[in-house]
Amino acid sequence: xxxxxxxxxxxxxxxxxxxSCGNTVGLSGTTATIDSQMFxxxxxxxxxxxxxxxxxxxxxxxxxxxxxxxxxxxPAPSSYLTGAQVSAIFDPFLLPSNFASGQYYIFLALYYYLxxxxxxxxxxxxxxxxxxxxxxxxxxRIQNINGTFRNVGNNEVYxxxxxxxxxxxxIGSASVHTFNALVGNVANQCQNALKxxxxxxxxxxxxAGIEIGVKGYRFSGLSPVLSVLWPNQARxxxxxxxxxxxxxxxxxxxxxxxxxxxxxxxxxxxxKTPTSAKYDxxxxxxxxxxxxxxxxxxxxxxxxxxxxxxxxxC
Numbered sequence: 496x497x498x499x500x501x502x503x504x505x506x507x508x509x510x511x512x513x514x515s516c517g518n519t520v521g522l523s524g525t526t527a528t529i530d531s532q533m534f535x536x537x538x539x540x541x542x543x544x545x546x547x548x549x550x551x552x553x554x555x556x557x558x559x560x561x562x563x564x565x566x567x568x569x570p571a572p573s574s575y576l577t578g579a580q581v582s583a584i585f586d587p588f589l590l591p592s593n594f595a596s597g598q599y600y601i602f603l604a605l606y607y608y609l610x611x612x613x614x615x616x617x618x619x620x621x622x623x624x625x626x627x628x629x630x631x632x633x634x635x636r637i638q639n640i641n642g643t644f645r646n647v648g649n650n651e652v653y654x655x656x657x658x659x660x661x662x663x664x665x666i667g668s669a670s671v672h673t674f675n676a677l678v679g680n681v682a683n684q685c686q687n688a689l690k691x692x693x694x695x696x697x698x699x700x701x702x703a704g705i706e707i708g709v710k711g712y713r714f715s716g717l718s719p720v721l722s723v724l725w726p727n728q729a730r731x732x733x734x735x736x737x738x739x740x741x742x743x744x745x746x747x748x749x750x751x752x753x754x755x756x757x758x759x760x761x762x763x764x765x766x767k768t769p770t771s772a773k774y775d776x777x778x779x780x781x782x783x784x785x786x787x788x789x790x791x792x793x794x795x796x797x798x799x800x801x802x803x804x805x806x807x808x809c
Contacts, residue, residue, distance in 0.1 A: 544712025
């Protein structure tokens with residue numbers, strides 16, 4: 496299904512206006528670009544990198560802990576981000592296969608500033624020790640290690656040398672040309688990171704930055720490339736992006752149903768003409784019964800699901 500997105504315009508805007516471009520570490524061919532307002536992350540990492548030297552292709556929005564300083568203190572960010580959760584839709588073009596000593600992951604990262612202690616907050620984890628930082632670096636991800644996907648619910652702490660790190664696997668597998676979405680609950684990501692670093696749960700977390708993209712190392716096999724398309728910006732939502740709250744008003748109302756009606760009958764790759772609507776991934780809210788994802792067309796199932804949710808507030 497991915498190939499049809501070349502006829503679909505996303506909503507990222509231009510490079511480095513809101514979202515950064517060119518945040519890459521990798522072999523020749525590695526890119527992090529916005530084209531047709533969609534973000535493309537392409538990672539070439541055949542035989543290079545390791546768990547402490549990750550190759551990457553990402554885009555960022557907001558403020559982040561400084562790199563190359565460990566430990567450090569920094570001024571508070573001049574502004575913060577707001578939202579109950581963040582959703583990022585992605586569509587894999589190419590996935591590495593047949594590798595036995597590497598890994599890759601597709602991720603959504605939420606970065607938080609900890610303002611309660613201007614000189615840094617102390618946290619301790621039994622596997623890493625005690626650290627003093629002013630930031631949390633949290634991720635929701637889908638991850639493949641040595642050719643095997645990690646199970647949903649697996650999580651671990653990490654020390655990027657500038658923040659308290661914690662990641663959580665929320666999707667158990669990926670396949671090419673199949674939509675999926677990473678969803679990070681802003682409050683839960685903060686609280687879980689604090690818990691695993693034994694930091695007081697009353698510590699204030701201020702969301703300052705978002706990063707989406709891919710990381711990995713030592714690709715091999717017949718397809719040693721990780722290529723992922725992100726058709727829409729990571730979205731701040733009160734409801735899940737796929738549940739029909741098109742205008743993100745935190746309720747399903749006539750505006751949402753009306754929008755689905757406008758694009759009714761369209762499917763992935765449908766070009767907009769004077770007589771036909773253009774497919775909108777955010778109106779495609781009804782997928783197969785085994786999946787909460789889209790099914791590639793706007794039809795009666797989407798109208799029915801919006802009607803089911805109508806009037807609900809989240």
